[in-house]
Amino acid sequence: MRKLLLPVIALFAVALLVQSCAKSTKVIVSQPVKVQGLFSITGNWSSLGITSRAALELAQEDINKYLAQKDAKFHIEVAISDTKLETETARLLFVDAKDRGVKFVIGPQSSAELATVKPEADAHDVLVVSQSSTAGSLAIAGDNVFRFCPSDKIEGAASGATIFKQGSTGLVTVARDDAGNKGLQASTGAAFTAKGGEVSAIAPYPITSANYASVMASIKAEVARLTTSKGAGKVAIYLASFDEGIELFKLASAEPTLNSIKWYGGDGVVLSTALLTDPVVAEFAIKTGFFAPSFGLPDALKSKWEPLAARIKAKTGIDPDAYALAAYDALWTIAYTLEGTDGSTTDFAKIKTLFVAEANKDTGVTGADALDAAGDRATGTFDYFGIVKDGSTYKWTLVGKSE
Incomplete structure (x- = not known):
């Protein structure tokens, strides 16, 4: 009887093993x-x-x-x-x-x-x-x-309100000629005006072949005009750009009337490494208290x-x-x-x-x-980032938040 049972038990064990292997090797087609x-x-x-x-x-x-x-x-x-x-x-x-x-x-x-x-x-x-x-x-x-x-309506409202709250009553706005940056220029200007400020919007500069010297001359003229009516220390500049904005920074760094007032930016430059690699640009950003918004992290x-x-x-x-x-x-x-x-x-x-x-x-x-x-x-909401010097290098750091 025992001799008869052994083969049966062995076959049963093999069957269980095969079934177990089949389950363990089941493939999900993905x-x-x-x-x-x-x-x-x-x-x-x-x-x-x-x-x-x-x-x-x-x-x-x-x-x-x-x-x-x-x-x-x-x-x-x-x-x-x-x-x-x-x-x-x-x-x-x-x-x-x-x-x-x-x-x-x-x-x-x-x-x-x-x-x-x-x-x-x-x-x-x-x-x-x-x-x-x-x-x-x-x-x-x-x-x-x-x-x-x-959208730019939310970012512009935050930027315009922040700039006005920091004490400026006159604002010169500049933008790269594309939908996003022109939208930020318009919405920031509208928010600043709604707070009681006066805005001078410079015509957007072209994406290619921009004459930055001409743009800078327009900015300088409008800063002078607004300063006459608003007073010293009451005029700021808002720049909506991508990395090419550093060309304007380079020119402005040599202008006493432009390197001694506040500058602000749009989201197209925030945390950009391009602003960190040129010491002239980085130092200009630090001197003018430049900061730009990024969509805020809670x-x-x-x-x-x-x-x-x-x-x-x-x-x-x-x-x-x-x-x-x-x-x-x-x-x-x-x-x-x-x-x-x-x-x-x-x-x-x-x-x-x-x-x-x-x-x-x-x-x-x-x-x-x-x-x-x-x-x-x-x-x-928006986080505001500015540039600081850390030893011999420059880095972005959180400097404030929108309300």
Whole structure:
């Protein structure tokens, strides 16, 4: 009897082993969902582009771990392209991504680039999330463009109020000739005027072949005019630019009437390494108390965004701002959206609806992602950063917050 039972027991054990192995080697088929990042890596405003790229790479890593733990049927596959902050380059890279079947784009970072890709996105059902475009002219309800930062109306209101509160009653505003910076010039000027100040808006300078000496002559003349009526120490300058603004700084540093008054900037230069590498520019920024706003990071979420910021700096050597971290949040919102479709991208109307719903209920590392009727971040405060000298080098440091 025992001899008969032994083979039976052995066969039963083998069957159990085979069944166990089958369970342990179960393969979950995971399909890639492609997401294209469009950032300025080697061109103007590259500090943000480089940190945004790192933010997406880290988000991809974190999201795919999360999806694997849930045995999801899809995973995220990120590709990054360099727009150099050039509108036509951004458009061509967008078309290439669209032709490869990409349905999700994060970026581009400037409003001028975003305006160029918007018609393509709307025509071909591609969902675009810019982490840093602010132009009010792109606040359009129902389109396929979303922005995970506040528009220029919110930033301009904060900047204009802060400048007036610091004692200036006259303000000369200058801007690069693109949608985002002109929007900041207009909204900051409007907010300053609403507080009781007087604004002189210099005509925007062209993106290429700018005659900076001519621009500087106009600034100098308007500063002199306003100083006559407002008094010494009551006139300031607001510059909405990208890295090319350092050319104006270089010229202004040699002008006694311009290097002894307050200067302020828009978000296009905040934390830019370009302002740190030229001692003349850095010293001018320090002497004039120059600072610029970045979309603010909430203190209540410091335990979430501070470790991520450290990971990004470890990859890039650059301190990221909230705009770069917003790119991280954008990819997570896309991932949550795709969970609602099991990774399918065929029903674009459903994807848009789910994306808005996810954004409106999600709190990312940058805070609540809730969107307004135009698909832009509904609320936001701003951190102000200035430049200080640390030994023989220069660095950006937090100098204040908007109210």
